[in-house]
Amino acid sequence: MPGSFLNLVLRNAWQHRLRSGLTVLGMIVAILAFGLLGTVVDAWYAGADGAAANRLIVRSSISLVFPLPQTYKERIRAVDGVRDLSWANWFGGIYKEPKNFFAQFAVDGESYFRLYPEFVVGEGAMRDFLRDRKGCVVGRKLAETHGLRVGDTLTLKGTIYPGSWDFVIRAIYDGARKGTDQSQMFFHWAYLNETVKARMPGRANNVGVFIAEVDSADRVATVSRAIDREFANSRAETLTETEKAFALGFIAMTEAIVVAIRIVSYLVIFIIMAVMANTMAMTARERTAEYATLRALGFPPGFVAALICGESLLLAGVGGLAGIVLTFPVAAAFAARMGTLFPVFNVSGATVLLQAGSALVVGVVAALLPMRRVARLSIVDGLRAVA
Amino acid sequence: MSSPEVLVRLREVRKSYRRGAQVVPVLTGIGFDIAAGEFLALMGPSGSGKSTLLNLIAGIDRPDSGELVVAGEDIAALDEAALADWRARNIGFIFQFYNLMPVLNSRENVELPLLLTGLSGRERRQRAEFALAMVGLADRMDHTPNELSGGQQQRVAIARALVTDPTLIVADEPTGDLDRESAGDVLKLLQRLNREAGKTIVMVTHDQRAAEAAHAIMHLEKGELFVREELKQG
Numbered sequence: 001m002p003g004s005f006l007n008l009v010l011r012n013a014w015q016h017r018l019r020s021g022l023t024v025l026g027m028i029v030a031i032l033a034f035g036l037l038g039t040v041v042d043a044w045y046a047g048a049d050g051a052a053a054n055r056l057i058v059r060s061s062i063s064l065v066f067p068l069p070q071t072y073k074e075r076i077r078a079v080d081g082v083r084d085l086s087w088a089n090w091f092g093g094i095y096k097e098p099k100n101f102f103a104q105f106a107v108d109g110e111s112y113f114r115l116y117p118e119f120v121v122g123e124g125a126m127r128d129f130l131r132d133r134k135g136c137v138v139g140r141k142l143a144e145t146h147g148l149r150v151g152d153t154l155t156l157k158g159t160i161y162p163g164s165w166d167f168v169i170r171a172i173y174d175g176a177r178k179g180t181d182q183s184q185m186f187f188h189w190a191y192l193n194e195t196v197k198a199r200m201p202g203r204a205n206n207v208g209v210f211i212a213e214v215d216s217a218d219r220v221a222t223v224s225r226a227i228d229r230e231f232a233n234s235r236a237e238t239l240t241e242t243e244k245a246f247a248l249g250f251i252a253m254t255e256a257i258v259v260a261i262r263i264v265s266y267l268v269i270f271i272i273m274a275v276m277a278n279t280m281a282m283t284a285r286e287r288t289a290e291y292a293t294l295r296a297l298g299f300p301p302g303f304v305a306a307l308i309c310g311e312s313l314l315l316a317g318v319g320g321l322a323g324i325v326l327t328f329p330v331a332a333a334f335a336a337r338m339g340t341l342f343p344v345f346n347v348s349g350a351t352v353l354l355q356a357g358s359a360l361v362v363g364v365v366a367a368l369l370p371m372r373r374v375a376r377l378s379i380v381d382g383l384r385a386v387a
Numbered sequence: 388m389s390s391p392e393v394l395v396r397l398r399e400v401r402k403s404y405r406r407g408a409q410v411v412p413v414l415t416g417i418g419f420d421i422a423a424g425e426f427l428a429l430m431g432p433s434g435s436g437k438s439t440l441l442n443l444i445a446g447i448d449r450p451d452s453g454e455l456v457v458a459g460e461d462i463a464a465l466d467e468a469a470l471a472d473w474r475a476r477n478i479g480f481i482f483q484f485y486n487l488m489p490v491l492n493s494r495e496n497v498e499l500p501l502l503l504t505g506l507s508g509r510e511r512r513q514r515a516e517f518a519l520a521m522v523g524l525a526d527r528m529d530h531t532p533n534e535l536s537g538g539q540q541q542r543v544a545i546a547r548a549l550v551t552d553p554t555l556i557v558a559d560e561p562t563g564d565l566d567r568e569s570a571g572d573v574l575k576l577l578q579r580l581n582r583e584a585g586k587t588i589v590m591v592t593h594d595q596r597a598a599e600a601a602h603a604i605m606h607l608e609k610g611e612l613f614v615r616e617e618l619k620q621g
Contacts, residue, residue, distance in 0.1 A: 004502050011490035293486040296447050297500045298475025300468060379447040383482065 005303075009310035016283070020315060023279045027319020027362070028326065030272035031355050035327035036334065037265035038351040044251055044258055046344035050179050051243035053217040055115065056224050058210040059246075061239040067206035068236050070193075075230055076210055081223040083215040086111035087207040089192060093156030093165060095146070101341060102142050104156065104185045106192035109137075115213050118176040119186075125150070125171035133191050135170035139182035143172050145339050154185070161196060181343035212240075269358045276366035280312045284370030291374050292382020305371040312367035313360070320359025324352055394555060394587050395421035395444055400453035402439055413439045416453070417612055419605070426581040426588045428598035431607035437591045438559060440607065444589060445557040446474045458554040475503045479548030479586075483560035485540040487532040487547075493519055494528040497546045504551070518546040522576060538569025545576055549586065556580070558590040562597045574600040 013020050042049075058076060060066035070087065077085045091104035109130050113119060121129070121137060129135045138148055148154065154167045167187050175182045189207070197204035214223045224240035231238045241249070251258065284291070291304045327347050335345035402414040413436045421427055421444075429437040442448035443455060446462045455463045458477045465473055480486075487496045497515040506514070519528055522542040532540050541561060548556050558577065562570035578600055580586045590601060598604045599618060606613040 003508070004498075007495075008488070008490070015490050289484075289486060290488055293480075293482070293488075294499075295471070296445070296474065296480055298471045298473075298503050300471055380442050383447075383486070 005306070005310070009307060009314055012283075012287070012307065013311045013314050019279060019282075023276060023315050024319040024322070026272055026275050027316055027359065028323045030268050030362075031320045031323025031359055032326050032330060033268045034265050034358055035324065035347060035351055035355045036331060037261050037268075038354060039327075039331050039345060039347050040342070041258055041261055041265075042348050042351060043342040043345045044254070046179055046181065046342075048244050048247035048251060050118070050177070050181065050344070051247055053242070053244075054214045054220060055243040056212040056214060056220060056227070056240050057243055057246040058212060058227055058238050058240045059208070061228070061237040064208070066236070067203075067208055068210065068238065070205045070207050072231065072236075072238075073207075073210065076212055076227055079212075079223060079226045079230060081214050081216070081219045081226070082212045084111065084115055084213040086115045086211045087189065087209065088112065088211065089189060089206075089208040090160070091156070091158070091187075091192070092160040093158050095154070095156055100146065100339065102183050102185060103181075103343075104187070106189040107186045108189050109186070112186065112211070113137075115211055118180045119173040120176050121171045121173045129170035132168060132170050133188060134166060134168055136167040136185055136187035137171040137173050138169055138185045139343075140172055140174050141182035141343065142185060143169075145183070148172075161192065161200075163195075163199065165195075178346060179344050183343040211243075269362065273362045273365055276312065276316060276362050277369065279315070280308060280366045280370050283311065284308055284374060288374075288377065288382050288385040292377060292379050292385065295377070295379045296383065301375045301377075304374050308370050308374060309364065309367040313363035316359045316363030316366065320356060320362075323359070324355045327352075327355065392423040393420045394423040394425075394458060395589070396454065396456040397444075398454040400440075400443065400450045400455055402436070402443065402448070402450050414443075414450070415609075415611055417607075418453075419612055419615070421587065421589060423587055424581070424585050425603065426578070426601040427590070428601035428604045429589065429591045429607060430593070430595075430598050430604055431613070435607040435609060437607050441557050441559055441589060441591045444555070445478050445480065446470050472503075475500060475551070477554040479551065479553035479556040481541070481544050481548050481556065481558035481561045483563040485532070485537075485544045485564075487540055487543055489532050492529050492531050493524060493535070493543045493546075496532070496543055497550050500547060500551045514550055515546070518550040519543070521549070522546045536569065537565050538572055541565060541569070541573050542576065545573070545580070549580060549584070554587065556586050556588045558588060560592055561590060562592065562594060570594075570597065 058068070060068055073085055073087065076082060086108050089106040091106055093104050095102065113121060113126065129137050136154060138154070142148065148169055150169050150172060152169045154169055156165045156167070158165055173182070193204055212223070212227065214220050220242055227240045228238050294304055295301065331345060331347050335342060338345070398418045399416045400414055400418065401412070401416055403410050403412040417440065429440060431437045439448065443450055444457060446457070450463055455461070460473060462470060462473060488499065491499070494512065494515045497518050498511045501511040501514060516525070516528060519525055522545050524539060524542055524546065527535060527539060532543070535543065561577070562573055565573060574597055577588055577590070581588050592598050601618060603618060604616045606616065
């Protein structure tokens with residue numbers, strides 16, 4: 001019986017090839033779009049997801065655009081619970097054209113890479129970077145996007161720090177995890193500071209943020225309060241938060257876009273659900289006499305309802321599966337086209353699960369009304385549908 | 388000499404339909420018996436209630452009141468599931484428009500009612516092939532309905548009706564959609580099933596020539612039994 005049931009479901013689905021084909025195509029597009037939009041949202045949150053639980057970001061309490069004196073470093077390091085410390089400045093340079101956007105940070109090389117073990121640099125390359133005042137480290141994805149190699153000169157046009165800035169690529173870092181951002185560039189804070197001191201003395205000896213590593217993730221709240229207390233009522237008060245909260249703060253600024261993307265992705269599913277429901281309603285209406293015949297022959301209403309549900313699930317399943325499979329190459333092509341705009345653009349397991357779940361829901365929901373109608377169908381009325 | 392076994396017994400059977408707020412009586416207290424092995428034709432003008440009567444006997448509709456015993460079962464008292472099971476075991480259906488599954492071939496269509504039995508796939512296949520051979524379609528097993536003529540489709544439907552070896556075969560205008568030659572073949576087949584396999588057949592028809600293939604013709608008018616005419620040639 002199960003084999004014959006599946007045979008009937010398959011044959012029914014194949015009966016109207018054009019209609020079934022178009023429905024499956026619609027399903028593929030919907031599930032693919034749903035997956036891609038979900039991946040875009042994931043990419044938005046990639047920075048927050050990759051944050052370490054025991055790293056704190058210390059910044060100006062007024063705004064991130066206001067720097068903190070570099071002299072704070074000793075006082076922060078002295079706070080109980082702070083195990084290690086580093087600092088960074090957002091550089092904001094343009095590489096050839098504004099569209100080639102990527103993040104650039106002036107960092108204290110030695111401590112920064114100690115605090116961020118997810119940026120993996122070979123020992124020799126790190127030595128070369130630390131030795132070269134104008135040296136820089138770039139991510140693997142950034143290097144591949146722009147064809148950069150070790151030894152190349154990378155020239156940036158400063159926006160926050162005006163002028164032309166030349167760097168020599170001394171190392172290319174890889175990500176320790178799949179989700180590690182490999183599209184950043186790091187260079188020596190000392191080089192930035194010396195140059196700024198020469199060109200704009202008033203802006204020297206400042207840092208954008210301090211990064212403090214806490215000895216235990218359980219103590220981050222206590223330590224962050226202690227740091228902020230340390231600088232209360234000073235000329236540059238601090239706001240200390242976890243790295244994740246810091247990243248989420250950035251995302252919050254663009255939350256409306258994320259919400260819009262999410263709404264569009266669910267709308268896509270809702271539309272395909274309506275299309276599928278229409279297909280199944282048409283199919284069931286056309287087969288009314290067949291269903292009535294099956295009932296007359298002694299098949300229970302549940303069998304006939306299962307035929308409809310099976311056909312709906314088959315169409316949704318085939319479309320959903322193809323949509324999921326296609327998500328991977330399309331996402332890869334999309335990420336390549338976007339360059340370093342989305343530093344991390346991976347189709348997550350959760351996205352695939354959501355795609356599969358959506359296909360299942362579409363299949364079941366689309367069949368509900370026709371199933372209900374057939375279950376209530378009077379055999380006599382159904383048989384009259386042909387006569 | 389013992390009287391023949393009664394297979395269908397109707398007493399004071401009433402049935403009406405609702406058309407909006409209006410109640411339209413179709414059968415108004417009909418009662419008669421059909422003996423096992425009989426080939427009975429039901430005739431009457433449109434709206435006389437002959438198809439309704441056939442549907443009640445076949446268990447695909449229920450009477451409002453009255454007694455309806457078929458194959459020893461008071462089918463009016465059965466619930467939906469039990470009635471479906473009863474139909475699967477006792478009734479073979481032949482419809483005017485054949486009602487075959489268009490996506491299945493002849494053998495699969497004939498095999499369909501056997502899915503409700505505990506038979507293995509091989510046994511189902513053998514039985515379906517035997518039934519198709521009986522109706523002269525051994526060479527059309529792999530053909531789908533749209534590859535067959537109307538007469539051939541109706542013969543597939545007859546094979547489907549007899550494959551479960553039912554107690555009773557009900558046929559609603561089995562020749563209504565066929566040309567004269569195909570209709571003649573179908574009627575001969577029904578006669579053979581009745582004569583050689585001993586199948587009880589109740590057939591609704593408008594066609595006097597078709598009705599004359601039966602043992603007896605029962606004429607209905609306005610929901611009542613008008614007259615029963617015995618035929619020699621059935």
